[in-house]
Amino acid sequence: MFKLPCLVAVLLLCAACSTTNIDEYRSTVEPLLLDNSEKVVVLGRRDAGHYETGIDFSDCVGRVLQSDSPMQVISELEFIDAFYPWFEPRVAPKNLSRLKRLLEEPALNEKLISMDIRYMVWIDGQTNTVDSSGSMGCSIGPGGAGCFGFSSWDDESSYEAIVWDLDSFKEKGRVNVDSEGTSYLVGLVIPVPFIARVQNDACIGIGKQIKAFFEVAVQEK
Amino acid sequence: MKHSQLMLTLLSHYCKYIATVLMVGFLASCGSTSLTVTGTYPSPLTSPLPMTATLLLDKEFREYIAVPSENVTMKMGVAQTAMMENVLRKRFQSVTVVTEAPDTIDTDILIVAKVAGVQVGTPTETRLEIFEVWIKYNLEISDNSKEMITKWFMPAYGKTPSAFMTSDVKAIDSAAQFALRDAGVRLVTDLHRIPEFHYWIKQQQRLDEHVLKQQDEEGNASPDVNVDDDQKERDDV
Secondary structure, rough: OOHHHHHHHHHHEEEEEEEEEEEEEOOOOOOEEEEOOOOEEEEEEEOOOOOOOOHHHHHHHHHHHHOOOOEEEOOOOHHHHHHHHEEEEEOOOHHHHHHHOOOHHHHHHHHHHOOOOOOOOOOOOEEEEEEEEEEEEEEEEEEEEEEEEEEEEEEEEEEEEEEEEEOOEEEEEEEEEEEEEEEEEEEEEEEEEEOOOOOHHHHEEEEEEHHOOEEEEEOOO | OOOHHHHHHHHHHHHHHHHHHHHHHHHHHHHHHHEOOOOOOOOOOOOEEEEEEEEEEHHHHEEEEEEOOOOOOEOOHHHHHHHHHHHHHHHHEEEEEOOOOOOOOOOOOEEEEEEEEEEOHHHHHOOOOOEEEEEEEEEEEOOOOEEEEEEEEEEEEEEEOOOOOOOHHHHHHHHHHHHHHHHHHHHHOOOHHOOOHHHHHHHHHHHHHHHOOOOOOOOHHHHHHHHHHHHHHHHHH
């Protein structure tokens, strides 16, 4: 009887707050047209020394682009495996002129045409913990085990997405997203987390904004 | 009923010992990380070099266990064998993979791959929120008379972000997979650029061209010979 209200209450409690800011730049106000056979690939930048864009983040953005939309998105792993090793961190093209030169290789160009990829979305950024406080102690003994205490930490996400058109080899737009939030862990025998979904909020924010760039032409059968 | 009471008495009696054993086990497991590197390694999208190769991956390489620190053990033989085979099979016109040094080499070159070392960096050591893996390979390339062409030191690097609730095992495995993929990148993009090997390839191409030219010259000369032969035959007749 009380299961559903309890579950809702727990879910509400578990959702700690986060704030998200989004900036966007577009090279044109016209929507980017995709016919229903053309695809988009979302890739993460991994060439920086001290961080890397998580594959889970680019997958998340891909899922947001596809949700409630006929847009076809190729997963990052499928793409980098198909084009191995040309999109690995050491050699992935950092600008459009390098990409153009790379795609002059017949094998790569044929692969691109066979996969029908029209747009490439590069994502660069990270989520990290900027501050933490409090302490939590856990102990185990013959009489039982338990955790007591309170700790909190602040997470910050900062990502940039760049959209490349592979037909004209031009940049079509950029989206910047910054998100931050505080998570809590309360130890009352069992540790109870209240997690701020900072990275998830950044993903949804950036994904929705990029999605608004595109217009998919649905052909009637 | 009696049986359950007896069990309860025994449990309460041995509770201290059970708890101690559990705690010792828990503490021991906290200190060490043991893993097997997994992953699939795709064939590269590349055009092959104009030669055939024998690839020697011995038992030590195929069953390689890295111990980068006293707390970390990585079984990476299967994964690195898969990567080497998949990449090098596409890098040459044909590749024969062997597990022991052959007496004679039926291909243009022999490649012997060996691991020179493995290092792991964890967030606790580096203060960065990433796990890192470095793999150093030594590749010995010889011609078919077993004369050394070059010995190439090939380092590869992989990293993965440390995520909340992700285990060390999963993170090091992921970083090692990226390092192996990076080794594949170097085999595709840098192998033919090693100065000694590059020079050897050019030399072979010049030799091949010279042989072809000679064959062409002999081929052009042969109708004259035939004409002479024909004339001789006619004279004989």
